[in-house]
Amino acid sequence: MLTIIAAAAENNALGKDNDMIWHLPDDFKHFKKLTTGHHIIMGRKTFESFPKPLPNRTHIVITRQKNYQNEHCIVVNNFEEALQVVTNDEQPFVIGGGEIYKLSLPFVDKIELTRVHHEFEADAFFPELDLNEWELISEKFHDKDEKHQHSFTFLTYQRKP
Template sequence: MIISIMVAIAENHAIGKNNQLLWRLPADLKHFKDTTSGHTVIMGRKTFDSVGKPLPNRRNIVISRNASLEIPGAEVVTDLDAAIALCEENEEVFIVGGAEIYKMAMGITDKIYLTVVKGNFEADTFFPPIDTRFWEETDKISFEPDEKNAWAYTFSTLLRK
């Protein structure tokens, strides 16, 4: 099994405010969809609430402290270990947020699909620091703002060393 994190962060590691994304970046949304479609996505309940519905064409596993929570179209578990246990050994699984789940997953993650949006944003939710002693950047593509994407951004892939 490959455990991957998929995240978009600002240069100050901001990822959200008031349970919402900080920017609208259609290219990143497409990148997210193209990368995770057909796979299992694992997210916390707050992230699920911000999305509002199960992500289509993906198996959705939601982590909640509320063991009796039922979400049509998603499987609910109470911790990350239980979420991982539901996944197939030969698949790539995507951790897609939020901050608490990312923190829990950093120690078991094999790969990070990282979008960095150029700029610092006011936020109440942040991605944990990435210790470069443990991660190797294998891909990086940079983009300038355009008519659809208001900020410069990069897509990177990091593999655990």
């Protein structure tokens, strides 16, 4: 089962200048809990935005750069190649950015979306979901508090049969 995992604002904002635009520690914990031990598929810019590779995950980086190499990841040149790499993982994740989410949408079975209840200025956006294709199967609200400047909701969508 291929799953998108993302955090997006009310206006579908994901980030700006290759950086996150909010800090939600409980969302990081949620991301870590779900993705640890699995393959994570991402675009090159997303990979390069990390201070270092994420521990206990196999990084698959999609790039158009034919000579791109990095010892910490598996480099592929398109989404179909990424899918071939993850065949031995029963739960790989697509972790961004905006272009990669858009490319992966026809292939995924599930979406783990953290909806940040605010609108932000951004240059990367999550694709608009066609709710005729997706069923909301769980949601959990998290109010803002001393560690979280914005309220958010963990939403899980499953592709309708």
